[in-house]
Amino acid sequence: MRKLFQAELQSIGDELVQMSQLVAHAMERAYASFEAADTEIAQEVIAADARIDFLQNQLDERAIDLLARQGPVASDLRMIVGSLRMSASLERMGDLARHIAQLARLRFPQHVVPESLAPVFREMAQADIQIAHKLGELLETRDLKIAQEIIRLNAHIDELHLSVFKAVAEPDWTESAPTTADVTLASRFLERYGDHGVSVARKVNYLVTGEWDPQFTEV
Amino acid sequence: MRKLFQAELQSIGDELVQMSQLVAHAMERAYASFEAADTEIAQEVIAADARIDFLQNQLDERAIDLLARQGPVASDLRMIVGSLRMSASLERMGDLARHIAQLARLRFPQHVVPESLAPVFREMAQADIQIAHKLGELLETRDLKIAQEIIRLNAHIDELHLSVFKAVAEPDWTESAPTTADVTLASRFLERYGDHGVSVARKVNYLVTGEWDPQFTEV
Numbered sequence: 415m416r417k418l419f420q421a422e423l424q425s426i427g428d429e430l431v432q433m434s435q436l437v438a439h440a441m442e443r444a445y446a447s448f449e450a451a452d453t454e455i456a457q458e459v460i461a462a463d464a465r466i467d468f469l470q471n472q473l474d475e476r477a478i479d480l481l482a483r484q485g486p487v488a489s490d491l492r493m494i495v496g497s498l499r500m501s502a503s504l505e506r507m508g509d510l511a512r513h514i515a516q517l518a519r520l521r522f523p524q525h526v527v528p529e530s531l532a533p534v535f536r537e538m539a540q541a542d543i544q545i546a547h548k549l550g551e552l553l554e555t556r557d558l559k560i561a562q563e564i565i566r567l568n569a570h571i572d573e574l575h576l577s578v579f580k581a582v583a584e585p586d587w588t589e590s591a592p593t594t595a596d597v598t599l600a601s602r603f604l605e606r607y608g609d610h611g612v613s614v615a616r617k618v619n620y621l622v623t624g625e626w627d628p629q630f631t632e633v
Numbered sequence: 634m635r636k637l638f639q640a641e642l643q644s645i646g647d648e649l650v651q652m653s654q655l656v657a658h659a660m661e662r663a664y665a666s667f668e669a670a671d672t673e674i675a676q677e678v679i680a681a682d683a684r685i686d687f688l689q690n691q692l693d694e695r696a697i698d699l700l701a702r703q704g705p706v707a708s709d710l711r712m713i714v715g716s717l718r719m720s721a722s723l724e725r726m727g728d729l730a731r732h733i734a735q736l737a738r739l740r741f742p743q744h745v746v747p748e749s750l751a752p753v754f755r756e757m758a759q760a761d762i763q764i765a766h767k768l769g770e771l772l773e774t775r776d777l778k779i780a781q782e783i784i785r786l787n788a789h790i791d792e793l794h795l796s797v798f799k800a801v802a803e804p805d806w807t808e809s810a811p812t813t814a815d816v817t818l819a820s821r822f823l824e825r826y827g828d829h830g831v832s833v834a835r836k837v838n839y840l841v842t843g844e845w846d847p848q849f850t851e852v
Contacts, residue, residue, distance in 0.1 A: 478710065478711065478714055481700065481710055499721070582814050589810070591802065594801075595814070597814075599821065
């Protein structure tokens with residue numbers, strides 16, 4: 415009985431890892447479409463988001479079924495409830511990758527952001543992708559050093575996000591208003607993706623240590 | 634035993650209603666600070682958000698405790714898991730109200746949005762506030778007509794949100810780039826608040842009917 419339960423808990427863990435890999439891939443491709451103004455890649459990301467939503471539903475149904483059949487308590491129960499929350503954050507990361515692809519598609523054949531800001535957006539997207547990859551590792555190994563790396567990457571994204579607002583406020587910013595709006599939204603999407611990554615890392619940290627770490631404060 | 638369980642489930646329901654009232658109040662005050670460029674009201678909203686976070690934690694702990702002690706199944710189990718999700722959405726609505734207040738504080742003594750767009754933002758905020766009030770009613774009465782009203786209000790917010798982007802793209806838009814960025818973010822915050830409201834309505838609808846209604850598709 416206990417063995418079967420552990421196997422089912424393991425399946426849920428595996429699905430979380432799989433979701434983190436899918437959202438990493440989604441952001442890789444979304445950023446590729448965004449950087450290259452490639453509407454075909456954008457379309458692919460938008461279509462693939464349904465797979466992430468499906469996985470979330472499947473994971474949630476499995477978790478609820480496990481709650482119903484096994485009536486787990488203590489750390490097992492927290493693990494399952496934590497999984498429901500992590501799947502929700504990962505699903506949202508998939509949505510945000512899709513939003514980046516949607517912006518790319520909307521502005522095609524133009525680029526969404528001007529060349530002057532391309533390096534900042536590249537750095538943000540790369541940090542997001544790293545966060546998603548690290549989430550997979552963290553979920554697999556429970557090595558809390560990885561959670562710390564995720565926090566650092568997210569802090570870096572927050573700085574880059576602020577630098578976008580500073581760039582927009584500079585007197586030499588001569589882009590059109592719609593470009594300013596796009597840049598603002600795209601930066602916000604990339605920043606939120608990192609926040610959700612921290613939110614997942616925070617839950618893993620809690621499940622391992624039994625304590626909420628103030629470093630992972632949500633905003 | 635069953636009676637006690639029902640009473641505890643009722644407490645969770647009451648806390649959800651209370652959270653919806655708090656997030657309605659938060660948006661009322663946040664919008665007041667935003668409209669009047671009043672930094673004191675903004676400060677009050679920002680400080681009061683901790684209360685919403687506290688309520689969410691309390692509700693979640695109560696729900697997990699109930700899962701552990703009673704090992705509920707079937708509709709009771711779905712109700713408790715649904716409550717965890719609804720509390721997360723309501724907490725996020727509180728955050729978004731806080732973000733509106735933070736924008737008001739950031740731009741004080743200036744207004745965040747130019748006068749030309751003030752009526753659109755007023756309409757969006759009012760629809761958001763109505764959504765939050767209706768959530769309280771929906772949670773209390775389970776009257777699914779109210780869920781339909783929430784969907785309609787949110788569809789109206791989506792239109793207003795799009796109209797903001799259209800206004801920014803008009804040739805007569807002569808506002809500064811930072812104002813364009815603020816307008817974009819503020820509109821996004823108000824739009825997301827409505828989405829989370831629909832997400833809560835969707836869960837209530839599911840708990841009452843046992844089916845996911847495609848009208849409540851999340852974006």
